[in-house]
Amino acid sequence: MFDNLSEKLGGILDRLTGRGSLSEADVDAAMREVRRALLEADVALEVVRSFIERVREQAVGATVVKSVTPGQMVVKIVHDELVATLGADGQTIDLNAVPPVAIMMVGLQGSGKTTTTAKLARRMTQRDKRKVLMASLDIYRPAAMEQLAVLGRDLDIPTLPIVTGQKPAQIAKRALEAGKLGGYDVVLLDTAGRTTLDEEMMSEAAEIKATANPHEVLLVADSLTGQDAVNLARAFDQRVGLTGIVLTRVDGDGRGGAALSMRAVTGKPIKLIGTGEKTDALEDFHPSRIAGRILGMGDVVSLVERAAANIDAEKAARTAERMRKGQFDLNDMREQLLQMANMGGISGLMGMMPGIAKMKNQIAAAGIDEKILKRQVAIIDSMTRAERKNPDILKASRKKRIAAGAGQNVEQVNKLLKMHRNMADMMKAMGSGKRGPLAGIAQA
């Protein structure tokens, strides 16, 4: 299904991963190609737009971790956004309700509704060990009722006896009563479809829903119809209300647009996919697996994930080790100040702590406000490497130079050095070095 798209995206991203550096213009050029590939795959325009925008934003702002190329980072971002577009994993049929749980199947004629009803009944019976009753509500096509009865006989799953002259909502009621009397866990209601979306079909579906009060309303949609399937889903959801979507003919050569747009446009999850004509060809929908299949770059994605996890762990371990040895130099302090500034400084942290806001001024005076943090970083930045490693060499002339470089006065440089000494002493005293300087400040 995603062959074409997969090939295109693979090509575009392969070219990126090989490069040592990426400019904003490179990212833009690649995004233009990705956009074209998605549109060619029949993904809805609104979905393409927001997808590209999100990827671009992250790709341009991403900090590249050591041991991966910028292009590899972009692959990871595209992958994650594909997963987000497809929806979360693990959205499956919910049977958590008082039995018999009613599940209503809706959709156009020929979309695979009856086949999917039988597939679902088979899976619930054989895999989930549920007692399932199937009922056809298609009074317009006796052949459709017979089709479900035949499938039921083949699978050894009971179907509701056919009684002519009843309306669909009456049949639904009868099915649920039979379900209750017969001790069934699940009752599957296969409703009638028409060849096009029309009001009659919608109002009938709405009436059945009102009568049967189904726990799930599943739209069965043919993935080969691309955007039409998405529009259908939107219409059904607005008029009848859906709990999920089953995408059929995913085994065919559809371009994938329906699968990629469905979730974003309707907000409803794809719960199952039909992958063949046989009654065992039904699978759960796994966004992460599908995204992996579309990109075909699983190794790059996991490489970036590992690298990102490593880099944080390595950095933390190195700092902890240095603190344990009492080697807390100005580079380490710079790191800690930046971390605090990233959290919005103490004022940012305090916003999250009720009652402490009163202390704000005192804390700002103590030099831990965000702006002050940045100024302190600037002082450290105008020191040489040797000075940062060994602040003891900082005599008057050096301090003057540093103050001028940071646009501040010597007093502020002295304050910073004093703060460093206090922090270093504190680190040493804490021994293990597992707690950051914030712990000490909070106690002060």
Ligand code: GDP
């Ligand atoms: P309904 O009118 O919506 O009930 O559609 P049917 O269940 O009768 O299915 C119409 C045709 O589509 C049948 O020939 C099915 O075998 C076929 N079909 C249904 N689901 C799938 C699928 O996932 N893959 C393929 N290849 N064919 C399917």
